[in-house]
Amino acid sequence: MITTALRHTLRARGTETAVLCHAGADTRSILAELPLRPDDLLLDLDAHPLGRPLELPRAWIRDGEAEVGLVAVLAATPTDLHRALTAAVHLPRAVHVLVALAATTGQQEPPIPASPGMGQWRDLQEMRVRRANRSGWVCELFFPNGVDTAQVVDAVVHGTRGRRRGPATAPMAVLNGPEATLWRPGDTGAHGVDAAGPVPLRRVTPVGDLALRVSGDGERPGWTDPVVPVLDRATTGADSWERIASDEHTGVRAATAARTEAASVNAVAPIDETTVNPTGFTRVGNGNLADLTLHGAHAVVREGDKDLVTVAADGTVTDVDLSRLRHLRGVRVDWSGHTGPSAAVRAVASLAAGGVPLLSGGVPAWASGLGAPLTDLITGAGDEDLRDQLRREEYSVRLRRAALRTHGQRSRWRALGAEAGIPLPREPRVSVILCTRRPEMVGFALAQIARQRGVDLEVVLTLHGFPADRPEVRSAVAAFRDTGRPLVVHEADADQVFGSVLNDSVARASGDLISKWDDDDWYGPDHLADLLLARTYSGAELVGVGQDFVYLQEVDLTVWRNRRSEAATRFIAGGTILTDRVVLEEVGGFRPLPRAIDTQLLIAVIRGGGRIYRAHGLGYVLRRTGGGHTWSEDMAFFLHNHTQQWFGWRPSALMEGEPSPLGQPATEYTGEIR
Known part of the structure; x- marks a missing residue:
């Protein structure tokens, strides 16, 4: 299909020069048999050094810039297309641009580009987007006059991620050389x-x-x-x-x-976390183990006698590669089968960033660039950790955290900027919005927030219908302030509608991001940090987790439900919402209603063209009592379709226990529950 489309475009381009580019494995072979002319250019974007201009003697020169009739960019996967986008800065302007993806995971949107927004595409004549084979795509755009090719490729790339680009990488960079x-x-x-x-x-x-x-x-x-x-x-x-x-x-x-x-972690090329990440992770009960090893001249992930993935010579593992490994219980790392030390480190770190459970013997000294957190994890795990679904997912979460925080592109460039002495923008601050009607729960909820790590946060505590001078409230607030974290206390009238109270809380927040917090649920110490990671790699407008763990207080039972995580979704737990305050502004804030506030916000985000992403739910436990919740479902709803259940309070190990309430001993509580 892609070859046919390229043949048609070459025949239709007239006498103009064509530039055909490729990136990723096996893409050159698709272009090899095409009918090219002597003045056409076949360009390997992976090999062309950045900083070296292209030589196009037959190109038109308009306003000092080279222009050709056709530029085609063929990428093996979205990961390869991201890399090609950076190299596209050297491509000439063109009147016909074709972008083709040989394979995708199916987790992303179709590559439907949106115009840049400054009038550059007002004379666009035609655009075509169509599937190529089972999982590929071809996107073509036709203009009467040449346009910036890199801008077109950029629009196609971000069409697969929705309208939001996600956090930018700082500092701004200029690049030179191969790779x-x-x-x-x-x-x-x-x-x-x-x-x-x-x-x-x-x-x-x-x-x-x-x-x-x-x-x-x-x-x-x-x-x-x-x-x-x-x-x-x-x-x-x-x-x-x-x-x-x-x-x-x-x-x-x-x-x-x-x-x-002598090499440090920062000497290793980073991972593109926007494509190499846990999206698509699946729970596996009895899958096979495969091996990252050498087969022939290449490093491969091999299951029995079948090569599932061939690792690129530079260690790149793509999103499509990860999708081919999701059925496995895990992968054993054989450190002898790689192109070289840097490539080996990149391959192992990429698998970990994708949440693929890894097993390894001792890590050789030459792989020190992997970093101590990842090294300790993969050498400390055993096969028994992968046979239980819950332990396997817990291990996967620890791996992806370590890999993304150590080897993600944003982390790496912040480290490079610090090395070069460049002032960097601060990380975003999270304003945690905690609204409660129950004074006896203030200490419990603040204790959950106080132990959050790896994130800059403030708390806006709204007391709905009771004053701040109640003894249990005053002591909890004082204990939280002793931690050094900012806290704003707001008293709302008892008869003010809940949605309006939340909007008043947001108005008092100073953070870049807003996180909604429930006063009676349990949160692990990495809850917010994990959501910030998910916000970065998903590019979603709103992120949260599902009700994977539910504690049914009436019957003293903990249920682990079979909920899909690491995927775009229409529903998350309201007490885990994290979004940019500008998104709240775009959707009009919380509706002034007494209940179903969270659901209404999710509907508004989707209606506005935004995306919701559900991260793993192992660091959150929803508490359910007999009634009074704003989200009313009976106990049978939570008992349906569960994976495991235990008597008593039995959270995931990622919860790391239960903190003592701030300012007061743990007490039983009664009253209305939102």
């Missing part, structure tokens, strides 16, 4: 730069704040830009076993150790 796109995938703001500099100016301002040069072992030229600092990194091929073995001074083992023990 530079590995360091900044999916960023049209990244520019290519000459190896010696200087950084180009846009009017009077450099187009980037930090330059990164990626090269082999050859001598690098001196850096000439006095304003923009530069960092240097090696390609994954620079520490390949062949290069290490050819070292004239030492043997293979000694050279490998010398080169890798």
